[in-house]
Amino acid sequence: MGNTVNVKKPRPVNLDLQTIRFPVTAIASILHRVSGVITFISVGILLWLLSLSLSSINGFQTAADIVDSFFVKFVLWGIMTALFYHIVGGIRHIIMDMGYFEEIESGNQSAIVSFAITGVLSVIAGVLVW
Numbered sequence: 001m002g003n004t005v006n007v008k009k010p011r012p013v014n015l016d017l018q019t020i021r022f023p024v025t026a027i028a029s030i031l032h033r034v035s036g037v038i039t040f041i042s043v044g045i046l047l048w049l050l051s052l053s054l055s056s057i058n059g060f061q062t063a064a065d066i067v068d069s070f071f072v073k074f075v076l077w078g079i080m081t082a083l084f085y086h087i088v089g090g091i092r093h094i095i096m097d098m099g100y101f102e103e104i105e106s107g108n109q110s111a112i113v114s115f116a117i118t119g120v121l122s123v124i125a126g127v128l129v130w
């Protein structure tokens, strides 16, 4: 038949997940989206904490007690790390929008640099939180 599409045509299939490697730029991209969503959710949490701390002397004490637990500090550190990555990755995006680092090699390098800068900022965030 003239217009029949043969859907049974054998296509290359790779179900062995161990052999699939994402390019570093793909990882940078998905992390930027994830960190944007985390930042968005964090705005609510942080505004609630700020409003609690400003509500009264007792409210401030309650907020200080909440932030005193290891788990909450860990979450705050995670929030700060996500925000830092989002800012650093965002600046990388803006630089790329201006026409730089658009080739595969320079794109890979700028992704790795953005990870490294975030790593340093994340350590600083940890020092600030603890």
Ligand code: HEM
Pocket (backbone or CB within 6 Å): 032, 033, 035, 036, 037, 039, 040, 041, 043, 086, 087, 088, 089, 090, 091, 093, 094
């Ligand atoms: C409250 C603060 C922020 C929130 C909640 C937020 C959230 C988001 C979200 C959800 C996205 C969409 C991601 C996607 O579709 O893949 C995004 C994209 C973006 N954000 Fe943010 N963001 C914030 C602050 C910033 C800051 C400070 C920068 C500065 C560099 C920035 C730079 C960007 C850029 C350049 C994009 C577009 C990335 C692309 O084209 O794929 N963002 N943001």
